[in-house]
Amino acid sequence: MAARKWLDESADVIESKTYSENLVYESTQTAGNLPGLIKSIRESQTAETSSDKFRAQSRLIRDSHKVMETSVRLFETARTTVPMISDNHLAASLDQSANRLGTSLAELRTAVNDAQQLNFSQQLLHSDELIKELDQQLIETQKKAMAQQLPPVQGATSFSSSSKLMATTTNVGSGVGLLITAATSSNDDRYIGTAAVELAQGLRNFADAVTEIVTVRTDIQLDKLIVSARSVVHDSGRVFDRVREKCTPKELTDAATSVSTNLRQVISCLPDTKHIERAIHEIQTASTSANVRAIEVRQAANKFIESTAQLVVTIGSPENAEAINVFVRAYCDLHGSVIAQLQRQADVNVKTSILNLLEDAQRGSIGVLETLRQTGNPSDHNLSQQFHSRTTELATTINQLVDIAGANEDNRWQRECDAALRRIQAVYHVTQHANVPLNDNGYFASLQSVSDGSRRLGEAMTGMARNAKTNDTEGFCTSVRNSADALCSLAESASHSAYLVGISHPASSPGRAALIDSSEVARSVESIDGSCQRIESGSLNRDEFVNEVSSITKQSSSLAQLCRSASEKTQNPNVKKHLVGCALSVASKTQSLVNSFKEYDRGVPDAESRCSTSASELRYVAQQLLHFADKPDFAAIQGTISNEGRSSQLPILHASREMLDSSAQMIQTAKSWASAPQDEGTWQRMAVNSKQVSDSIMKLVSAIHDAAPGQMELEAAIGRLSALSGQVERSAMDAYASGSVQQHGANAERQLLQQVQHIASQLEDRVDDLHSAAVEHGERLPKVVQQHCQMVEDLAEAACCVAGMTVDSNQQTELFDKCKTVVEAELAMMLASRESGGNPNAVHAHNNVQEAAGQLKHAIGDMRQTIAKVSSEQGAVQGMVDTISSSIANTDVAVSTHHGSSFAEAQTRMTAYLEDIRRTALEMPTLNTTDLGAASLNLSEKYRLVAGDVRQAAGMLPEADIGQRLKLAVQKLGTSCIETVTVAGGKRAHPEDERIQRQLAAQSEQVVERVEQVLAALHSASRGTQACINAANTVSGIIGDLDTTIMFATSGSLNSSDERKFPSHKEAIVKTAKALVEDTKALVAGAASNQEQLAVAAQNAVRTIVNLSDAVKNGAVSLSSENSETQVLVIHAVRDVAAALTSLIQATKNASGLSLQHPAMGHLKEAAKVMVGNVARLLKTVATVEEKNQQGTRAVEAAVEAISFEMRQFEHDLNEGVAAPTEVRAEHLQQTADHVSEITKRVMQGVDGQGSHTEEEIIGVANLSRSAVRSLLAVVRTISNDADTVQQRYAVLDSGRDVANNVKSLLVSLHTQMVRNPGQDESRRLLLEASRGVSNALSNLVGLCTEMTGMPHHQMEMDSAAAQAENELLGAASSIEAASLKLAELRPRQTVVENTQEIVEAEFDDKIIASAKGIISAVHILVRAATSAQRELAMQGRIESRPSGSGTYQWSEGLTSAARVVVASVHKLCDAANTLMKGQTTEERLISAAKQVSSSTAQLLVACNVKADPDSQANRRLQAAGQAVRNAAERLVQSAQQVIARDDRTIAIENKIVSGIAQVMDAQEEVLRKERELGEARHKLAHLNKARYEREGEPEV
Secondary structure, three states: OOHHHHHHHHOOOOOOHHHHHHHHHHHHHHHHHHHHHHHHHHHHHHHOOHHHHHHHHHHHHHHHHHHHHHHHHHHHHHHHHHHHHOOHHHHHOOOOOOOHHHHHHHHHHHHHHHHHHOOOOOOOOHHHHHHHHHHHHHHHHHHHHOOOOOOOOOOOOOHHHHHHHHHHHHHHHHHHHHHHHHHHHHOOOHHHHHHHHHHHHHHHHHHHHHHHHHHHOOOOOOOHHHHHHHHHHHHHHHHHHHOOOOOOHHHHHHHHHHHHHHHHHHHHHOHHHHHHHHHHHHOOOOHOOOOOOOOOOOHHHHHHHHHHHHHHHHOOOOOOOHHHHHHHHHHHHHHHHHHHHHHHOOHHHHHHHHHHHHHHHHHHHHHHHHHOOOOOOOOHHHHHHHHHHHHHHHHHHHHHHHHHHHOOOOOOOHHHHHHHHHHHHHHHHHHOOOOOOOOOOOOOOOOOHHHHHHHHHHHHHHHHHHHOOOHHHHHHHHHHHHHHHHHHHHHHHHHHHHHHHHOOOOOEOOEEEOOOOHHHHHHHHHHHHHHHHHHHHOOOOHHHHHHHHHHHHHHHHHHHHHHHHHHHHHOOOHHHHHHHHHHHHHHHHHHHHHHHHHHHHHOOHHHHHHHHHHHHHHHHHHHHHHHHHOOOOHEEEEEEOOHHHHHHHHHHHHHHHHHHHHHHHHHHHHHHHHOOOOOHHHHHHHHHHHHHHHHHHHHHHHHHHHHOHHHHHHHHHHHHHHHHHHHHHHHHHHHHOOOOOOOOOHHHHHHHHHHHHHHHHHHHHOHHHHHHHOOOOOOHHHHHHHHHHHHHHHHHHHHHHHHHHHOHHHHHHHHHHHHHHHHHHHHHHHHHHHHHOOOOOOOOHHHHHHHHHHHHHHHHEEEEHHHHHHHHHOOOOHHHHHHHHHHHHHHOOOOOOOOOOHHHHHHHHHHHHHHHHHHHHHHHOOOOHOOOOOOHHHHHHHHHHHOOOOHHHHHHHHOHHHHHHHHHOOOOHHHHHHHHHHHHHHHHHOOOOOHHHHHHHHHHHHHHHHHHHHHHHHHOOOHHHHHHHHHHHHHHHHHHHHHHHHHHHHHOOOOOOOOOOOOHHHHHHHHHHHHHHHHHHHHHHHHHHOOOHHHHHHHHHHHHHHHHHHHHHHHHHHHOOOHHHHHHHHHHHHHHHHHHHHHHHHHHHOOOOOOOOHHHHHHHHHHHHHHHHHHHHHHHHHHOOHHHHHHHHHHHHHHHHHHHHHHHHHHHHHHHHOOOOOOHHHHHHHHHHHHHHHHHHHHHHHHHHOOOHHHHHHHHHHHHHHHHHHHHHHHHHHHHHOOOOHHHHHHHHHHHHHHHHHHHHHHHHHHHHHHHHHHHHHHHHHHHHHHHHHHHHHHHHHHHHHHHHOOOOOOOOOOOOHHHHHHHHHHHHHHHHHHHHHHHHOOOOOOOOOOHHHHHHHHHHHHHHHHHHHHHHHHHHHHHHHHHHHHHHHHHOOOOOOOHHHHHHHHHHHHHHHHHHHHHHHHHHHHHHHHHOOOOOHHHHHHHHHHHHHHHHHHHHHHHHHOOOOOOOHHHHHHHHHHHHHHHHHHHHHHHHHHOOOOOOOOOOOOHHHHHHHHHHHHOOOOOOOHHHHHHHHHHHHHHHHHHHHHOOOOOO
């Protein structure tokens, strides 16, 4: 209203007349919708009864949508008009009005979407009141019309009111079909209620349309119209009743049929359709008509085809009525001629064929008239397409009819030429005008179709001449048919090309494609209907039955494909659900019919009646789909071709007509060859005609080429942008030279900043449109290019003005630079677009377009952020409010899913952005005023990113309702962000105002709450992907536990505490492994199913891998420590399975919700194959445990596969940008290199010793190989990330791959020796070559890394490594002893023992303390044993006091580090036990500390065993002590887990609804808080580990 008021004062100050006219028009349109909205608001406020409230709310939602639709256009128009106003005061007024309008629109959009989430099932309960209301409205309309008291309708005409009535009747029919389908195919009350509301709204619109047409037109039968309209209302009420009463489908169908009958009666009351009704009646009674003339069949067919083409041409013109009469007379003549010919026909089969074709022609003729009756719009998109398809089918039928009926009149040669001429005549009308598209092809696809048609026509014409010379009738007829096919295709493609050329003109207005092709649906349904009727008749033989069922199956498949395509286009969840339901219903009924036919074919009794029933049911569901597809809301919106566009069409249409005329003359000439094939005059005329055809085709192709859309606009845009770049440069030089600031008003700079930000946002959103047009939609280029060019010019002008007003010279320079960058990026985009031209086949230019689009987006984004920063620094918030408001509006805009995108990726990005928004909101109340601007800017930018991702995420969700809830939560968050940014702006203006401070704190809390709601909606929408994330974390923990177990096994301290042997565990391992394979299948299937099934599959897989790892660990423990390498082999096998499961879960998460053709599905299948293969190898490894002679071979094979898997994972992590493990450092390179060298050393020892390797040695080599390669690749990734250049990085990565490949080759050679057992010399040669390859690759890698990192290959070693190790162990022992004394003072938690539960809790505390003391004691013994072992090594001379090599230092360093870790973990255990007894922590922390003690103990054992004598007494004591520590840690974990498992808490459930809801919300809040804390804790743990390792790597002072 403010904009409308402003118009009266500003009409003379808007510099552009176009802007002024657009603003007036949009304001008028919006103002026209406001009274209805205001009335609805008042009704909603004054409604008292539940029925009145529901009706008022439904009307309010409808009127709000109408206002939003026009207000959005008004807002954009007002924004673009502000710079065109010369008066600063009026410009500021319009700017403020537009700002308020934008904010109000965002709030209204969110409120409307929130209201639409209500349950509309009440509509069924209040349907009686609706019917009474509408019936009373129609009665009042009749009374006022008779008394001539109806008020005039503004802007209504006879044509518009008739069109409106016909559209509303179609809407009512579709609404009835939607409601019945919802009631019969779904138990979803919300779906049924929404369908009921749509039908109710359609009935209201229908009653309003009846009132309007009665007001406008006086030439209608008032009584008949009102009676028919009231019948429609009453019958619709019965539909509501039947649905509410949950009646049978037959009763629902009968009620719907009654509504359809009365709707046709309403249409028949229009005077415009009476002559069509008469025409249909005459065609239906043609057999008994006295006006039938029996003329020659071929002549009658020619006249009928000509009248059909004339009927199409005269649509919407005054001559149409006469064209209909001519059409009817022509049909009657044709009908009489065929009947007369039929009487002379003796063959019964031919008679039957003629009668069937005549019936098809009659139905086709009636269908043409029915299509004409359905609409009064001469340029209706669907009408034209249906007319074209129906007339084409009718022409085909007529040709078949003439071919059979006139078989004896002329020879075949002439009949084929006549048929071709009739087909040319049938398509001739498409070349007279090109107002509508004839297919879905783009410009270049249409041009290719013309080129292909030209080639086929040339081949057919050549074939005609060749076959005429040889008098080959069969070949000649085939060539004539081919030429007719090519000509029809050429005419349609040329007409479509002309349409694209005309509609692509910048002055033309493109339309909108239909949601679903109703003409295609109508053809398929018509075919199904005819086939079903013939099946129901029961007069078909088996072959006919098979043909009908095959036809039905084909058409049903076509319908299902149409529904699927339409469901992917729509964003309306109810429409999507209905389309999917219709497709399923058609498929189900078709399958039922096919099954019934199979029973009929086998001779099953009553099968024929079941076939008839199935056919009837299929016919019904197909008709319901047709009614729904005819809904006007789904129809295409016809584009408007400008005068300039029509002028550009003329050369193409003229060349098309010339082509058809010359081709018709050529076929007419060829027809005379039948009587005189060798006549020279005929051949001369044929040569002339052939040249005319060739010239016309060349002219046609040239005309289409010359009219290629976008080229002229691109050339003009390139010139304008080049000049604009120079202007920006000159403006910058002038500003720098003058050194003065332009004078301006107080608000001028702020308005310009807002204008630049608004234009930049719009331009950034439209980059994708230009990209799409440049690579595959050339017909869209002219308008998009012109829009881009104009917007860039406006942006540059406003930005230069802002820069000229800026006082800060640095800021001024930055603004000019950013502006020039945008202009240059736009110029580069235009150049790339000119090269591509919108041609999908110009693949070589597409990469340039994509790169230019990315650069343009980046430049615009930089410009927008710079302007936002400047605006924020000045205290303005409107630009940020506009960003959020436009983002809210964009969430409701449909978006196509990008190739390669997935819901999981969108979810991950959204979660990160939301966390940033929450953190910013929490910080804002505590920030000072100078930092609030940056925080508000960050809030708006992050919300813009969230809103962009939610469009992708919602579109990829399988359930539209969940996507709608997610979008609504994001919209609510946007409104809260607007309020927060606005309040923050007030705080910056009034920093001491306490009231504003309180408002800011409250708004920040609301933003945090809304963020939690979005996260909750996101998690509910992605339960499956979230379960995959949780599962991956759990499996990672399992892998870490297995690594610890491997370290214990390597040190030989993995001993069993019971007497069970490995065979007793084997059955459990095999059973669990097979269960894991089934879980793998379920996981793969879950990716293609819903989130619920995916979540269940992920949870089952995790549960099974936990059981499997436990079973394998128990089995490995049951083996004696003397078989430590076998223990390691078995645990490595299950670790491989766990690692493969991690990859599979990640692949499942990425593939969730994607189509089967998506590349992610291929990755999922590969991951599943690897998973199953690793399980199979685990089972083989388990089977070889008891077969000693096969263990080595199996170990080497498993190691080769494990290395292959690690290399694949290495490549995957590099490609996906996965971060390297934080615990891996570059300093570990020497250690991993030594491990790799140890592999070659062990392999060659067996060869040099002139003996074969033992099984135990081979297993050791295999185990060491897989561990060494895994560690090496991790270190290589870490080092490569620190490379200074790209060349260094890739060199290191390649060297790492080379080492891994050579180790793999070495194992393959070892396996070859074991399996094939070649001669000693051959074995030595193969292994030496492989060993040499490993050494060379390793030397190369170490050299590269040494050169890159700057570290010497051999560092300075300590003087007394052994002494330091011993001192460290003694200090560790003392520290642990002190910790044990501290732990001895602990007592159970003090509780007043009043019941059994507290007694049990005290017992558990005693167990926990005892277990902790046991761990400390065992660790103390372990460290003492390690000290003794170290002394024994020194006494035996195994270590040097003054080491000369690096081995002793590395050993001592490892031993020292391990001892320190043991001490630290023991102290952590004491602290955890102490705080647990005080009630300050939980059992989980104690479990974590115990596991850390166990892991650090394993590291100490490994370090001690490096140089130890395995048979010494000290080493045996050491291993026993390690086993004791492990057992004590397990007892502590079990005791703590028993406490956790005992959850005897009782929850009091509130009985009251409100309290219950609050209780649920509190619980949800607590869950979300805990999840957040869990994520923060994991993040903190990762940083702590990284810091710890970095600190350990530094030398101590």
